[in-house]
Amino acid sequence: MNCEQAKTQMLGENQGDDFAAHLASCDMCRSEASRIGALWQSLDLLPLDEPGGQVRERFYEMLGAYRQGMASAEPRKTRQLGQWGWQIAAAAALIAVGLALGYVVRGNGQPPAEVSQLREEVANMRQLVALSLMQQQSASERLKGVSWSYQVEPSDTEVLNALVTTVNHDPNVNVRLAAVDALRPFTGSPATHLAARNAVVQALPKETAPIVQVALIDFLAELKERNAAPELRRLVSDPDIDSGVRKRAEWALERMQ
Amino acid sequence: MAEVSAGQVARLAVLFERYHRGLFRYFVSMNRDREQAEDLVQEVFFRMLRYRTSYDPAHSFTAWMYQIARNAGVDQVRKRGMAQVVDIDSFALVSGSPGPEESVSRGQDLALLRRAMGQLPEDKREILVLSRFQGMKHEDIAEVLGCEVGTVKVRVYRAIRALEQIYFSLEKEKVS
Numbered sequence: 260m261n262c263e264q265a266k267t268q269m270l271g272e273n274q275g276d277d278f279a280a281h282l283a284s285c286d287m288c289r290s291e292a293s294r295i296g297a298l299w300q301s302l303d304l305l306p307l308d309e310p311g312g313q314v315r316e317r318f319y320e321m322l323g324a325y326r327q328g329m330a331s332a333e334p335r336k337t338r339q340l341g342q343w344g345w346q347i348a349a350a351a352a353l354i355a356v357g358l359a360l361g362y363v364v365r366g367n368g369q370p371p372a373e374v375s376q377l378r379e380e381v382a383n384m385r386q387l388v389a390l391s392l393m394q395q396q397s398a399s400e401r402l403k404g405v406s407w408s409y410q411v412e413p414s415d416t417e418v419l420n421a422l423v424t425t426v427n428h429d430p431n432v433n434v435r436l437a438a439v440d441a442l443r444p445f446t447g448s449p450a451t452h453l454a455a456r457n458a459v460v461q462a463l464p465k466e467t468a469p470i471v472q473v474a475l476i477d478f479l480a481e482l483k484e485r486n487a488a489p490e491l492r493r494l495v496s497d498p499d500i501d502s503g504v505r506k507r508a509e510w511a512l513e514r515m516q
Numbered sequence: 517m518a519e520v521s522a523g524q525v526a527r528l529a530v531l532f533e534r535y536h537r538g539l540f541r542y543f544v545s546m547n548r549d550r551e552q553a554e555d556l557v558q559e560v561f562f563r564m565l566r567y568r569t570s571y572d573p574a575h576s577f578t579a580w581m582y583q584i585a586r587n588a589g590v591d592q593v594r595k596r597g598m599a600q601v602v603d604i605d606s607f608a609l610v611s612g613s614p615g616p617e618e619s620v621s622r623g624q625d626l627a628l629l630r631r632a633m634g635q636l637p638e639d640k641r642e643i644l645v646l647s648r649f650q651g652m653k654h655e656d657i658a659e660v661l662g663c664e665v666g667t668v669k670v671r672v673y674r675a676i677r678a679l680e681q682i683y684f685s686l687e688k689e690k691v692s
Contacts, residue, residue, distance in 0.1 A: 266673050267666070267669040267670050267673055268669070269673060270647075270669075270672050270673060270676060294680070295673075295676050295677065295680060298629075298676060298679065298680055298683070299648065299676055301626070301629060302629070302644070302648045302649070303648075304626055304629075305626060305629065305630060305633075307537075307541060307649075308540070308541055308544050308550070309537065309540075310536065310537060310540040310550075310553070310554055310557065311550070311554060313554070314536060314540065314554050314557055314558065315532075315536070317554075317558050318529075318532050318536070318557075318558060318561055319529070321558065321561070321562060321565075322525065322526070322528060322529060322532075322561075322565070325525060325565055326525055326526065381562075381563070381566055384562070384565075384566050
């Protein structure tokens with residue numbers, strides 16, 4: 260063993276007799292091995308950081324939602340398998356062709372087909388978790404579902420529809436409030452912006468909680484959504500409406516002009 | 517992981533309990549951001565669940581997991597549209613102020629050692645973190661990095677030598 264070979268063994272797992280023999284005969288390598296060995300050992304003395312408790316909480320929440328989502332998806336899959344068997348086979352064949360083409364044309368700067376497919380699967384999984392959580396009995400779970408909706412593509416109409424349902428029908432004010440905020444990304448996507456804007460317009464007359472009404476009004480003002488003007492005028496002239504909501508509606512109408 | 521891959525997804529909890537701290541420390545070591553490291557740990561387990569069928573029991577689980585972790589880290593950087601910026605003066609695997617054991621121990625000044633780690637180029641820091649802090653075998657590191665075992669040995673050696681040089685230059689600065 261020469262010095263070059265010995266250097267790569269200095270921090271090795273199985274150094275062997277050759278290495279020991281080399282060290283015995285080479286002062287320079289012996290000195291270096293001792294020096295970097297000490298440095299190597301001292302790395303152990305750097306104390307270790309600990310993750311926060313919410314890491315564990317978030318993991319189990321994700322795992323639970325995943326299992327629940329898979330369980331609810333299973334019967335539907337079984338039922339549809341026979342009916343859609345040929346379509347699944349055709350899709351599999353298309354994927355195989357796509358992968359083959361991906362290999363052929365690789366090098367054009369595009370990600371390989373399988374990478375795109377995996378990305379799509381991740382997107383589907385996020386959608387599944389968000390939708391599953393938004394259907395839970397517990398308000399805190401539904402709130403988490405609303406939070407997960409930020410991780411889906413803003414063009415995802417299924418998640419948008421779930422958020423709209425939450426805004427209109429969730430019995431918990433906090434969940435509705437969070438869902439109003441979660442609609443914002445959808446107003447920036449060409450595929451969903453109209454549906455998202457309409458949803459906010461239509462939610463305002465149904466809403467009774469002042470805090471959510473104000474959130475909806477702010478959102479409409481931000482969007483400069485003129486279709487909401489009649490409802491805003493109604494709120495301004497309604498003597499029974501909360502004074503804070505009335506003032507906000509006045510402000511929104513001014514802003515839209 | 518083989519059980520998770522076969523459909524027993526609840527068994528992922530066992531892997532989480534065993535590996536989430538190591539993953540967290542890997543990410544903290546690489547990007548110095550606790551919050552981001554926690555998000556990335558979550559992302560790794562999410563991807564493990566999602567891509568569970570791609571796991572091959574004939575290969576090392578640790579290597580597979582750290583391949584996912586590296587990809588998640590790269591995606592995060594790409595998503596943020598910038599290179600990771602490491603605060604070179606704050607590298608540590610520890611939070612809070614340095615304890616008395618960090619002053620001088622075994623002839624090494626641990627505060628300087630932390631700074632030296634922070635100043636190491638990312639690829640060298642990564643290989644030290646994987647081999648020393650994560651205790652991974654060279655074979656597994658080779659699989660993660662996509663290189664030969666011999667290359668890993670050379671890179672580990674170069675990384676520790678680079679660390680030594682930075683450490684001594686910091687030590688000289690301190691004395692002068």
